[in-house]
Amino acid sequence: MAAKTEKKDKKMEKKKGASKKGQAKKILVIVESPTKAETIEKYLGPDYSVKASMGHLIDLPKSRLAIDTEHNFEPEYITVRGRAKLLKELQGDAKKADMVLLASDIDREGEAIAWHLKNAITAKTEKVPIQRISFNEITPQAIRDAVAQPRVIDEAKVNAQKARRVLDRLVGYNLSPLLWKKVKNGLSAGRVQSVALRIICEREKEVENFIPEEYWSLEADFKVGKSVYTAQLVSWQGNKPELHSEAEVNAITGKIKNGDYVVSEVRETDKTVKPKPPFTTSQLQQTAANRLGFTSRKTMQVAQQLYEGVGIGSSRVGLITYMRTDSVRVSQTALDEVRAWLGQNYPKELPPVPVEYAVGKKAQDAHEAIRPTYVTYTPDSIKEHLTRDQLRLYTIIWERFVSSQMNSAKTRTLSADISVSADDGAANGIFRITGTKIIEKGFYRLIKLLSTKEEKGNPYPQLKTGDRVTIDRFHPEQHFTQGPPRYTDATIVRTLEEKGIGRPSTYAPIISVLLDRYYVTRSNRQLVPTLLGKMINDILVEYFPHYVDSGFTAAMETKLDEVEESQMRWPDMIREFWAPFKARVDEVGKTVESFKGSLDEPTDYVCEKCGKPLVKKLGRFGFFLACSGFPECRNTKSIPLAKCPKCGGDVVARKTKGRGKEFYGCTNYPDCDFISHFKPINQNCPKCGQFMVEKYDKKNGSHKVCINPDCDYLHSSDDEEKAEESGVSRQPEESGNE
DNA sequence: CAGTGAGCGAGCTTCCGCTTGACTT
Numbered sequence: 104m105a106a107k108t109e110k111k112d113k114k115m116e117k118k119k120g121a122s123k124k125g126q127a128k129k130i131l132v133i134v135e136s137p138t139k140a141e142t143i144e145k146y147l148g149p150d151y152s153v154k155a156s157m158g159h160l161i162d163l164p165k166s167r168l169a170i171d172t173e174h175n176f177e178p179e180y181i182t183v184r185g186r187a188k189l190l191k192e193l194q195g196d197a198k199k200a201d202m203v204l205l206a207s208d209i210d211r212e213g214e215a216i217a218w219h220l221k222n223a224i225t226a227k228t229e230k231v232p233i234q235r236i237s238f239n240e241i242t243p244q245a246i247r248d249a250v251a252q253p254r255v256i257d258e259a260k261v262n263a264q265k266a267r268r269v270l271d272r273l274v275g276y277n278l279s280p281l282l283w284k285k286v287k288n289g290l291s292a293g294r295v296q297s298v299a300l301r302i303i304c305e306r307e308k309e310v311e312n313f314i315p316e317e318y319w320s321l322e323a324d325f326k327v328g329k330s331v332y333t334a335q336l337v338s339w340q341g342n343k344p345e346l347h348s349e350a351e352v353n354a355i356t357g358k359i360k361n362g363d364y365v366v367s368e369v370r371e372t373d374k375t376v377k378p379k380p381p382f383t384t385s386q387l388q389q390t391a392a393n394r395l396g397f398t399s400r401k402t403m404q405v406a407q408q409l410y411e412g413v414g415i416g417s418s419r420v421g422l423i424t425y426m427r428t429d430s431v432r433v434s435q436t437a438l439d440e441v442r443a444w445l446g447q448n449y450p451k452e453l454p455p456v457p458v459e460y461a462v463g464k465k466a467q468d469a470h471e472a473i474r475p476t477y478v479t480y481t482p483d484s485i486k487e488h489l490t491r492d493q494l495r496l497y498t499i500i501w502e503r504f505v506s507s508q509m510n511s512a513k514t515r516t517l518s519a520d521i522s523v524s525a526d527d528g529a530a531n532g533i534f535r536i537t538g539t540k541i542i543e544k545g546f547y548r549l550i551k552l553l554s555t556k557e558e559k560g561n562p563y564p565q566l567k568t569g570d571r572v573t574i575d576r577f578h579p580e581q582h583f584t585q586g587p588p589r590y591t592d593a594t595i596v597r598t599l600e601e602k603g604i605g606r607p608s609t610y611a612p613i614i615s616v617l618l619d620r621y622y623v624t625r626s627n628r629q630l631v632p633t634l635l636g637k638m639i640n641d642i643l644v645e646y647f648p649h650y651v652d653s654g655f656t657a658a659m660e661t662k663l664d665e666v667e668e669s670q671m672r673w674p675d676m677i678r679e680f681w682a683p684f685k686a687r688v689d690e691v692g693k694t695v696e697s698f699k700g701s702l703d704e705p706t707d708y709v710c711e712k713c714g715k716p717l718v719k720k721l722g723r724f725g726f727f728l729a730c731s732g733f734p735e736c737r738n739t740k741s742i743p744l745a746k747c748p749k750c751g752g753d754v755v756a757r758k759t760k761g762r763g764k765e766f767y768g769c770t771n772y773p774d775c776d777f778i779s780h781f782k783p784i785n786q787n788c789p790k791c792g793q794f795m796v797e798k799y800d801k802k803n804g805s806h807k808v809c810i811n812p813d814c815d816y817l818h819s820s821d822d823e824e825k826a827e828e829s830g831v832s833r834q835p836e837e838s839g840n841e
Numbered sequence: 842c843a844g845t846g847a848g849c850g851a852g853c854t855t856c857c858g859c860t861t862g863a864c865t866t
Contacts, residue, residue, distance in 0.1 A: 135859065135860060136859095136860065136861085137860085137861075138861095155860080155861090156859090156860075157859080157860040157861055157862090158858080158859035158860025158861080159858075159859050159860075160860095162858090162859090163856090165855085165856090166853095207859085208859080210859095211858095212857095212858055212859050213859080215858095215859090216859070216860095264858090267857080267858085268856090268857075268858080270856095270857095271856050271857045271858085272855095272856055272857080273856085274856065274857095275855060275856025275857075276855060276856060277855095277856095278855085278856085279854075279855035279856070280854085280855070282855085283853095283854065283855080288853080288854060289853085289854045289855080290854085290855080291854085291855050291856075292855080292856085293855080293856045293857070294856075294857075295856085295857065295858095296856085296857090407861085411861095427859090427860095605857085605858090606857085606858060606859090608857095608858060608859060608860080609857065609858060609859095612857090612858090613857095699847085700847085702846095703846090720845085720846060721845095721846090722844080722845035722846065725845085727844085727845060727846090729845085729846060733846065733847085737846085739844075739845070739846080741844095755842095757842050757843090766842085768842055769842095770842095772842055778842085
């Protein structure tokens with residue numbers, strides 16, 4: 104199998120020969136993650152040696168298709184570039200061992216990793232027995248059980264992975280070159296990224312087509328004794344009020360301003376609020392985005408740090424379980440621990456039996472939920488050892504897990520209707536006051552960073568039917584209907600997960616690839632497709648609608664299940680897909696005109712050399728402005744992002760020589776040395792008029808700051824607040840499990 | 842803190858999913 108690099112390795116093998124010292128032979132266990140290897144080695148003791156493969160070592164080559172479409176789609180596997188050394192080490196270790204236990208993850212990919220490892224080891228030595236073990240939690244008991252029940256590799260599962268891999272390769276490596284030919288070199292398309300792009304583009308169309316409409320709301324303050332309550336007009340003449348203009352509002356207030364107001368009905372309803380389940384990867388990314396302003400990528404980076412561990416005292420402590428998971432399952436050990444901790448600290452909020460959560464249908468369930476490894480490390484107790492970002496992410500993980508095993512909260516909502524008849528008696532309206540209070544705190548006692556205003560309650564009116572109240576003043580307010588919100592990291596990840604597209608390990612990279620290809624830009628946290636992105640999407644949707652649809656992935660998964668249950672042979676599955684797909688690729692390649700040349704985006708900028716308009720183009724280094732008079736006029740310039748506060752010139756994006764990190768400098772350099780490491784946002788400081796930037800730093804997270812060092816506008820603002828201001832807060836925070 | 846684009850060329854780009862460092866500043 105792993106043909107390519109093996110030949111070279113064989114020579115080395117003979118020289119090393121018999122094991123040197125009288126080292127006692129051991130059982131070699133191979134897992135995927137080195138952090139896991141460390142932990143498991145501790146659990147298993149001195150007879151075992153645990154090593155990590157760090158994911159796949161054997162895969163398709165990057166440089167060519169490597170699928171024999173003429174002969175049963177046989178893939179040509181090679182050792183992944185840069186992994187030969189590690190593979191050789193594992194082969195060497197295996198040779199010295201008494202037995203090898205392949206303990207890669209329990210999902211499709213893990214089974215394939217085990218299979219490749221087995222082949223690679225067998226190619227070296229056939230003497231060592233190789234078996235497969237699996238566990239889906241890292242606890243001493245689970246590991247011991249797994250070791251006691253070794254099994255053989257599940258070939259059907261491996262075949263399902265092979266089919267998945269081959270299918271993705273065929274789609275990606277056929278569609279991408281078509282785009283190079285028809286649009287531009289270096290572009291890409293694939294089963295997952297193209298659907299993500301499509302989802303974003305379709306939403307953008309809705310945003311573009313949305314026509315805001317004016318409407319008005321009418322609130323009123325009422326005095327009851329010394330208290331003042333704000334109420335909303337909910338009914339007028341027996342109907343829900345639809346107010347389109349100030350005049351309509353004034354017509355109402357005119358009629359009722361001297362009316363009699365009496366409480367006509369008071370209702371109280373109680374609601375049980377259940378705690379949310381512990382985090383999966385997708386939920387963690389969503390919550391960290393909404394609460395902390397983190398991108399998916401940043402969430403995963405910080406989570407990785409917590410997983411690998413931080414120095415506490417003299418030792419390194421892994422603070423959370425594995426961060427790439429689709430399951431909310433929790434080990435019995437962890438349940439016992441959290442219940443013991445709650446018994447000590449919140450005995451009244453400890454339910455008699457553990458709270459259970461259903462694992463999602465699509466979950467492969469190879470790992471536990473993301474939870475703190477030790478509940479006793481409360482966020483407060485370890486805050487000195489963590490950076491601000493680590494602490495905040497750890498805090499939401501800790502709060503979410505601990506609260507998930509606490510009692511539900513109970514809230515009571517009072518809704519009081521205040522009726523008014525118009526002066527002439529011919530009209531009537533109802534204003535409604537609502538107030539909520541918490542009557543049983545339950546898990547609300549614990550959560551702090553995760554709590555919302557709603558959970559904290561709001562003023563609870565003391566009113567009963569028949570009370571007379573007096574009007575204090577009206578607050579008419581103008582509004583405009585809002586279009587659908589653009590996707591953010593949080594909402595695109597939620598949507599992809601719902602549709603079964605992508606995996607926990609790929610949610611963040613999917614967003615990154617759309618940004619890297621310039622298909623999408625991020626603007627105030629929103630994902631906005633570029634002209635290029637829209638064009639690519641239009642092409643794919645027009646010519647390959649079936650393959651860039653979430654239904655394609657769903658159908659694929661169904662068939663992979665059949666392969667996994669040995670009801671279908673994997674080459675048959677691929678063949679079924681391949682014939683029509685390939686025919687379509689060829690046809691489009693032959694018949695469809697090139698789109699090159701229609702990529703330029705008109706702008707309002709004018710060429711200072713020849714007076715013609717400038718157009719926005721995409722080059723190897725991103726977008727830039729070029730004269731539409733090309734080739735007569737070859738003027739080009741960078742896109743101005745803001746006015747330079749030092750000299751009034753243009754601030755543009757630049758990349759450093761070394762690794763191409765973006766920064767923002769004045770075009771008048773070297774005459775003007777203004778430079779900013781932070782990207783100007785399309786907003787000027789209301790205090791001093793200079794431009795503002797979005798800053799990310801360890802101390803403050805992400806926040807808007809005025810670029811002027813002498814101006815303190817918004818210097819102290821925090822991401823949590825910002826996340827709510829940024830216009831995306833209307834979107835429900837997480838997938839509705841209410 | 843350069844220069845980017847299109848025509849002949851020449852060779853390269855690309856997928857999804859599993860894992861970390863090794864790079865810079």
